Amino acid sequence: MSPDVLIIGSGMGGATLAAALAPTGRRVLILERGERLPDSPEARDPAAIFQRGHFKPDEVWRDSSGAPLHPGNYACVGGNTKFYGAVLLRYxxxxFRPLRHIGGTTPGWPIGYEDLEPYYCRAETLYRVRGDVANDPTEPPHSAPYPFPPVPDEPDIQRLRAAFAAQGLRVSALPLGVDIAAWLARAKTGWDAFPCTTGAKSDAESCALAEALRHPNVSLMTGTKVTRLVAEGRRISGVEVERAGARSTLSAPVVVLSAGAILSAALLLASADADHPHGLANRSDQVGRNFMNHNLTGMVAYNPFRRNRTIYEKTIQINDFYLTGGPAGEPLGNIQMLGRVTGPILAGEAGLPLWLASHIADHSIHIMAMSEDLPDPDSRVMWRNGEVVLDWRKTNTQAHDLLVRRLKQAMRRAGWPITLSRGFPKSKPSHQCGTNRMGTDPAASVVAPNLKAHDLDNLYICDASVLPTSAAVNPSLTIAALALRAGDHIARAQA
Ligand SMILES: Cc1cc2nc3c(=O)[nH]c(=O)nc-3n(C[C@H](O)[C@H](O)[C@H](O)COP(=O)(O)OP(=O)(O)OC[C@H]3O[C@@H](n4cnc5c(N)ncnc54)[C@H](O)[C@@H]3O)c2cc1C
Incomplete structure (x- = not known):
């Protein structure tokens, strides 16, 4: 099959775009470096995942000092969504507008919320999101309700919800892509950082890719790593791949880069040639810059006299501090349940003996604070000596510290007096975004609002890299909505 569209990567951006293009009859070929994750006992074994690192990728990058970085960045069909927490929140x-934060003012998007709203609805349908718009002071208008009611709170979370409400906090349902009955039928565990091998989690493979592959004009080539893009004039003329030790070059009228925020930027930089000495699509010198990943802190709120009997925990959020709370009313961020931390998970993450970790995990509640990381041109992905270098400079940390303080106070008032918290390490760029940002000015951005590269006529970028800001919500639903919007554009432009 000679494809009309080549998509590099089968994660949130790539698979969702394939689902959007499938009904148009375009011949779409998806190139994915990883394989499908088979079911295995380890898939639901917390000790295998968190203590033995069974699924830990063997990829090695470098940090800014040149030290090796072992990122939790997954290479498989479905990409990072196979392991994600399935929180599917709208920005x-x-x-979408410039917002003044403690750490600086965000640039605003070249499109407004109202431009993306219909695509958020389509994404919520495709990803079978469970939610409820009630009681969230920041919830934007929805033109259609969520397709399914929210995942139910467990009794201990109902009690926590009531304890937060008694403090005047507004607690709302976390929108989730999980069929909870199907998930628990396989094993009684949480789902964040556990791979989904049964389709119970709404990930890129089980939703968008499955939908795309129902169409005979869409195919998937796994174990196929793209090593370089070749440009001639304003077009990508070749996509060089490695497959089972052999090298070849593919081509198509339209090429879409969906390798994730870090690897999409790295691939453009690695494809530098005499005509493009700073990498492809990079006349603006913005490729790789403005790397963002959220400021994230996980909290274990402990009370030796209380038990946590939950299995999954991850059903509520608080947005009272999302748009305000700073000394001059600046935004602080989102609070959401982390997902059940059990003894083996805490033992693996904190290096504690299992007996102690199990005691703490079963007598605590597990929650997370998330604040916006602002775009900074010096926070960047680079390509040096054939390796990815990630120089991530965190921003807006004062707002995050304030949010963590607020959360600790709320947990103490809720009856969980001892709070142990830890920031997510730089080796886990799970909410990576921003390295090929979208904008109208070709001198200051990499792609146009329809996701076409400013410098190349047949290259689109469709993944987390195009987000101009990180907001303080999980990124996937926005990536999916942008992919559906780009799909409409590509279908019209290539008609
Ligand atoms: C543990 C964890 C929990 C998370 N929880 C949430 C959550 O609850 N909610 C949320 O919204 N987000 C969550 N995320 C983030 C979410 O998974 C990402 O934002 C999303 O997957 C990004 O989509 P993407 O298309 O940019 O990249 P990905 O989904 O990562 O897809 C990139 C794909 O490209 C492939 N690829 C890369 N390089 C090449 C190459 N050279 N050749 C061929 N293929 C290539 C990769 O193998 C991968 O399949 C979580 C992430 C992790 C790791």
Whole structure:
């Protein structure tokens, strides 16, 4: 089959775009470096995942000092969504406009919330999102309700919800892509950082890719790593791949890069040639810059006299501090349940003996604070000596510290007096975004609002890299909505 569209990567951006293009009859070929994850006992074994690192990728990058970085960045069909927490939140309407934060003012998007709203609805249908718009002071307008009611709170979370409400906090349902009955039928565990091998989690493979592959004009080539893009004039003329030790070059009228925020930027930089000495699509010198990943802190709130009997925990959020709370009313961020931390998980993450970790995990509640990381041109992905270098400079940390303080106070008032917290390490760029940002000015951005590269006429970028800001919500639903919007554009442009 000679494809009309080549998509590099089968994660949130790539698979969703394939689902959007499938009904148009375009011949779509998806190139994915990883394989499908088979079911295995380890898939639901917390000791295998968190203590033995069974699924830990063997990829090695470098940090800014040149030290090796072992990122939790997964290479498989479905990409990072296979392991994700399936929180599928819309950006808030205010996130699309310039917002003054303690750490600086965000640039605003070249499109508004209202432009993306219909695509958020389509994405929520495709990813079978369970949610409820009630009681969230920041919830933007929805033109259609969530397709399914929210995942139910467990009794201990109902009690926590009531304890937060008694403090005047507004607690709302976390929108989730999980069929909870199907998930628990396989094993009684949480789902964040556990791979889904049964289709119970709404990930890129089980939803968008499955939908795309129902169409005979879409195919998937696994174990196929793209090593370089070749440009001639304003077009990508070749896509060089490695497959089972052999090298070849593929081509198509339209090429879409969906390798994830870090690897999409790295691939453009690695494809430098005499005509493009700073990498492809990089006349603006913005490729790789503005790397963002959220400021994230996980909290274990402990009370030796209380038990946590939950299995999954991850059903509620608080957005009272999303748009305000700073000394001059600046935004602080989102609070959401982390997902059940059990003894083996805490033992693996904190290096504690299992007996102690199990005691703490079963007498605590597990929650997370998430604040916006602002775009900074010096926070960047680079390509040096054939390796990815990630120089991530965190921003807006004062707002995050304030949010963590607020959360600790709320947990103490809720009856969980001892709070142990830890920031997510730089080796886990799980919410990576921003390295090929979208904009109208070709001198200051990499792609146009329809996701076409400013410098190349047949290259689109469709993944987390195009997000101009990180907001303080999980990125996947926005990546999916942008992919569906780009799909409409590509279908019209290539008609
Ligand atoms: C543990 C964890 C929990 C998370 N929880 C949430 C959550 O609850 N909610 C949320 O919204 N987000 C969550 N995320 C983030 C979410 O998974 C990402 O934002 C999303 O997957 C990014 O989509 P993407 O298309 O940019 O990249 P990905 O989904 O990662 O897809 C990139 C794909 O490209 C492939 N690829 C890369 N390089 C090449 C190459 N050279 N050749 C061929 N293929 C290549 C990769 O193998 C991968 O399949 C979580 C992430 C992790 C790791």
């Amino acid at each position: 808030r309407a205010e996130d």
